[in-house]
Amino acid sequence: MSRLSNRATDRDSTVAGVAAEALAERRPQGRILVAGDTDGAMEEALADGGAEVVSWHRLGLDGKPATPWPADGAFDGAVLRLPRGWAAFEMALHALAARLPAGAPLWIAGSNDEGITSAPKRFDGLAEGVETLTIKRRARLLETRRTSDSAKGNLEDWRETVALPLPGRDGALDLVSYPGLFAHGRLDTGTECLLQVLPEIAAGTAVLDFGCGAGVIARAVRERTPDARLTLLDIDAVALHAARQNVPDAECVLSDGLAGLGARERFGLIVSNPPLHRGKDEDFGMLEALVAGTKQYLKLRGSLVAVTQRTAGVGKLFKTAFGHADLLLETPQFQVWKGTPK
Template sequence: MPRDLDERELRILHVAQEAFDALKHVERPLLVNGRSSAWEELPAWNRWKVGLSSAHRWPQETDLDAVLLRLLPEKAAMNLAIQAVAARMTKRAELWIVGTNDEGVKSWLKRLSPWFDDVETVLFKRHCRLLRAFRTSEELGLKGSLESWQEKHEILIDGNTTSWVSYPGLFAKGAVDPATSLLLETLSGEKFKRSVLDFCAGQGVISAVLKHRQPDLSIHALDSDALAQAAFEVNVPYVRFFLSDAWRSVPPQNRYSAIISNPPIHQGKAEDQRVLQELIEQSPRWLERRGVLWIVTQRRILMEKRLSSVFKYVSCVAQNNRFWVWKAQN
């Protein structure tokens, strides 16, 4: 879940200024993957919802004369974004890419062929790099539709093989990750009586397992990634999904008997625990009386003090050598 501007994003905005200025002078520009309102002065395509801004699975059907793309450290997600815009760019349209060195921006100097040429570093400053390239007329191998990126898998849901859909950049890449597996094993004896929220639901593993165990259970789910929503709606079609930056798009009247989460603790390469902290701090406002927060994290993340500052009853109910599961309740 991308968050508000931090020091890294301020540096990137500074380095990207030349590209911003160039885009202001073309007829059909596009900003991609911006992480703050500073990217909203020109037409934008954001896969992730930031605050109350819009997020979309795919760019609009229109020709593009120039694109500024904020680097995604996850190569598969970045490759999807590049091909999505390349399919709409006119010949010799400019592609600008901005990112930090530790995110791997330099490697994209050699990754843009055959759809772009004349690739160069325009500016290298403050551990950031601004690249520029020009669209060729090459179309061979270009995946220019969302459907062409859909990945089909099979996963086990409580021992049953289930068809599963994912997209590049989604956590666990079409599998059940070890932390979620521990959480679901811990919840195997629980019977939820009222509505449950799957917070940071991703492609829908937690919701799918809960629905399999209790078919009549009312489940809501949220995530900030529009492609997570696209996968989720195929994988778990009978669960209501909120495309939401944390709690921001959840109807204010909603209350839950349980909130269940394996929250992200990274934004790209950098560790970022703000989603985790917002989950903990705001959960009591969304829980029914005696409602429970169930959360799994890496064991190196110190949880007891954080949870105890918000909840009256806190306990670690399961753990292994990598992860632990916490239960918190007022």
């Protein structure tokens, strides 16, 4: 199964390159906050032009340090790489705007198919005077100016508590979430399928929740097996910030793959509702890497249990990796597979 998409990576490079050219011509000075430049081209162009660049990455891609919120302080301008989802855009816009004085420039970079032309409709009164500085290869850079409207500049301004019903538990469970997180405010149907057939977990078992999001699966494990030893891994620093509150005694690892675990004791169980998209593009790379790399992180007779969309065709992938795999549940939309190395 080879559906790993390079389109997202190519798009990131194109957007960064187009924006970097325009920023190099603009040569902004002073302290510039740059959010989400995974390619690095925009930061490099600003630094080469004499600006003091401060980076903020929310996603821990390729080992980059990431934090749920940007550093405090005053800035002379900011650059925002349009993130996936308008909720994430709104949060990032407020975070940056709260660190800019009125009249300071704010640049927003993105591609047409990501919705960059719709961004000005979502400024929430924080910016005005939009000018398109460049349009090339379906990417563009917008320049706007900070207004004097107040912004929600602290991460906890966005914190929400949601009540989720979990299979096998009487009553709903209150969990912390933030706008834009996976299945925010609801129990994802795929996660519900996985929890319905989750194997019994012995006391003291080391369990990894891979791609944990806000920690819903891990919290369900904690409810069923209070002394399970939990590790939660996710690429999104905001998701991990929520997960730490929902499963406060768990170890949290910020990483885009299993390699972020390093050398450690192996797990008796790995559970996952893995992401199958990067940005707007379908990307099975993380799922493939998870299944292929699981063996070295599982104890003898340990198992990987994962839920995916039925159209993903994961059965062949599991059987290739483990020699045998069990289909625990199948619905018209989802499948839950269990693989145990022989």
